[in-house]
Amino acid sequence: MTSNFPLPRTLRRSWSLSPARTMRIVVLGQSAVGKTALTVRFITKRFIGDYDPTLEMIYRHTAAIDGEFVHFEILDTAGQEEDSLQIEEKIKWGDGFAVVYSVTDRCSFDEVMRLCFLINHVHSNARKGAGELPPVVIVANKKDLEFDRMVTTEEGEKLSKSLKYPCYEISTRDSYEETALVFNNLYYDLLKQGTVSPGTFKRRGISKQMEKIPRLYANSAINTSGRSLSFNSFRDYIPE
Numbered sequence: 001m002t003s004n005f006p007l008p009r010t011l012r013r014s015w016s017l018s019p020a021r022t023m024r025i026v027v028l029g030q031s032a033v034g035k036t037a038l039t040v041r042f043i044t045k046r047f048i049g050d051y052d053p054t055l056e057m058i059y060r061h062t063a064a065i066d067g068e069f070v071h072f073e074i075l076d077t078a079g080q081e082e083d084s085l086q087i088e089e090k091i092k093w094g095d096g097f098a099v100v101y102s103v104t105d106r107c108s109f110d111e112v113m114r115l116c117f118l119i120n121h122v123h124s125n126a127r128k129g130a131g132e133l134p135p136v137v138i139v140a141n142k143k144d145l146e147f148d149r150m151v152t153t154e155e156g157e158k159l160s161k162s163l164k165y166p167c168y169e170i171s172t173r174d175s176y177e178e179t180a181l182v183f184n185n186l187y188y189d190l191l192k193q194g195t196v197s198p199g200t201f202k203r204r205g206i207s208k209q210m211e212k213i214p215r216l217y218a219n220s221a222i223n224t225s226g227r228s229l230s231f232n233s234f235r236d237y238i239p240e
């Protein structure tokens, strides 16, 4: 089908983009800190309030960053207690990590350190000292809930300094831009490591456990209706 209207400049530009890279990001953190909200906000640009708390999913999303297509595969983990072997499989799968806590929940803040150590431990063993450790960002979510705050900005900064990972204090509810910054910066950090070939990031094998996690192809460009979608209708809306 042809159109009588000229294409917008942004669409015309995208045709000259170079081949896509794929980056796998694992979103970790305690239950109810906003992992699903963060992931869905990034890929649909919308804040959707209610999710099935137990759902674990790999979202696939293509974004154009600095004139390049980047395929994100984002594993939104369940955030509930599971044995360490299961978490380790997921950590092995990732190229980069967003470790999320809520500024309204001190326990979720205390969990960040353990998760960061686990990431380092798993990847140090896997790489046997060769190569840099994967990029990690700490996400302090729900900063809009100032009255319920239990963790100060300074505490977040102190943790960030001691772990040597950047920490972004954000509101997934209020800002798409802050959410995108988390994922885009993980991508830039991985690029900086210089371990990427022009086509794709280096791939490792996928375990049977990882193959069982449902995958969903989602792209913000698909959702242009301006409707507010519930999570279930969001899932039905976007085909695999």
Ligand SMILES: Nc1nc2c(ncn2[C@@H]2O[C@H](COP(=O)(O)OP(=O)(O)OP(=O)(O)O)[C@@H](O)[C@H]2O)c(=O)[nH]1
Pocket (backbone or CB within 6 Å): 029, 030, 031, 032, 033, 034, 035, 036, 037, 038, 048, 049, 050, 051, 052, 053, 054, 055, 077, 078, 079, 080, 141, 142, 143, 144, 145, 170, 171, 172, 173, 174
């Ligand atoms: N006010 C506010 N609420 C938020 C924000 N981010 C998430 N929420 C709410 O926090 C609750 C939990 O969000 P989820 O995204 O389901 O949290 P989760 O970490 O994925 O939870 P699990 O699936 O149990 O691991 C939901 O009611 C969200 O609407 C935010 O930035 N501000």
